[in-house]
Amino acid sequence: MSEKKPSGKYTTVSIPRTLYTRIQKLIEGKGFKSVSDYVTYVLREVVAMHESEVQEEPFTKEDLEEIKKRLRALGYI
C-alpha cells in the first residue's frame, strides 16, 4: 500500500457517512468538540494499545548481571 505523505498539522481520512452521524449523536454533551476530536481520541487509544505489544531493551545478559550485582549490594533485591 502506498499513500502520499500528508503535509501540515492535520490531514483528512474518510469514514462512512452513517458512522459519522452515529458518532455525532454519541458525543452530544460528552465534552468532545467534534467528530474529528472523538475519532482522534479513540484512534490514539487503539494505536497505543497495539504499540505496547512490542518492547525491546537495549541490554545484554551481561549488562543485566552487572545491574543485579549493584542492586543486591544496595539492598534493593
Place this chain on the structure above:
Amino acid sequence: MVSKPHGGRLVYRVLKDSRRERILDEISELPRVDIDRDTAVDLENIAYGIYSPLTGFMVREDFESVLDLMRLSNDLPWTMPITLDVSKEDAESFEEGDQIAIYSEGTPIATMVVEDIYEYDKKNYARMVFKTEDPNHPGVARVYNKRELLVGGPIELLNHLPNQYERYTLRPIETRVVFRERGWRTIVGFQTRNAPHIGHEYIQKTSLAFVDGLFINPVIGRKKPGDFRDEVILKAYETLIANYYPKKSVVLSIVRYEMKYAGPREAIHHAIMRKNFGCTHFIVGRDHAGVGNYYGPYEAQEIFNEFPDLGITPLFFREFFYCRRCGGIVHEKICPHDENVRLRFSGTMIRRHIMEGKAPPEEVIRPEVAETILSFEKPFVE
C-alpha cells in the same frame, strides 16, 4: 508486567569502555558548547532513558509540535520542550551534521550530532508551556534567560554529573529489574520534594492498597531557602518506611531533575518519567508542579483527560487532613465536618515547629520522622 517505556523502547545512550575513551581523547578537536546545570540534568536524563523516547535534544519539528499539540512529531504524548540553547557565536563554530562536545562546569559530559539549528520565540515558548509570559514565573524567567538559538540532535553521555546521592540513585533499567525481581506487576509512582507528613503517608498507602508496589521518587534539584534539604528528605523517608511501611512493598530512590513549575503540562511530563521507570500508576495531587496562582488547584489532574494513550494511569487525590470529629485522616470527599475541626498539614506550621526545635503534633507528622528531622542541625536550605 511493569509499564512499557514511553514509545516502546527504553533509551540508553551512555558510552562505555574503549569508545568512550577514544572520544574523550579526541574531544578537544570538537566544537565546544557549555551548558548550565538544568540542561546538563536534562541531558543525563535523556541518556538514562528517563525521557524515553528522546535520544537527544529536540529538533524544531518536535519542539514546535510539543508547543502546539503537546505531542512529539510522531504523535506520542509529550508536553515539555527539552532543548539545548546556544548563542549565535557558539553556532558559528559548527553546522548541521557536525559532532559537538558538550561541557558542564568545565568537564566534557557528552557529544551530540547536530541535526538542527533553529530560532525560536521565547514569549510563545513561555505562553504555550507556562500559560503566562510573566517573567516573575520561575519557569518563564528561565526561558527568557536562554540563549538565542536551539540545537537539536542525538546525544551520547561520556561523564556523569557529580552525584552526592549515588547510593540512592536508580536508573530506569535498574528500577525495572527491581520491580520484576520483586514480582510486582502494578507499581504506583509518588514524586516528592518534601519530608513526609501524614497526609503524604495516607495518599501513598491509599494508592498502595490497589497495586503491588510503591515507588517513592524524591526529586533532587535546586531548592529555595526554607525548603527541606535533600539529605533530610531522604533520611525522613527512610525512618518512615522503617517504622510504618511494609518494606517489601516500597522502593525509595531519587531522580535528579530541575522543576520547571509548568503545572498541568509538567504533571504529564512527570507521569511519563515514572512510566519510564516502570510505573503503571502515578499519583497526582492538588496543584501538582504549580507555583503561585498561575494554575487552578486541580488543573494538573484535568489535563490527563486529553491523553488516552499516555500508557500510565493517574491516581487523583484531593487534600488529606486530620478531622477531630472523624478521629482520623480523611479528605473532603469522605468527611462531612466543618473546617474548625480539621487540622491541615500546613508546611508553614511544620516548618515553624521544626525551627523552634519542637516536634509538630503527632496527627501531622510521625514522632520518629520528626525526631529524624530534628536531629539535623540545619534541616532547611538557607
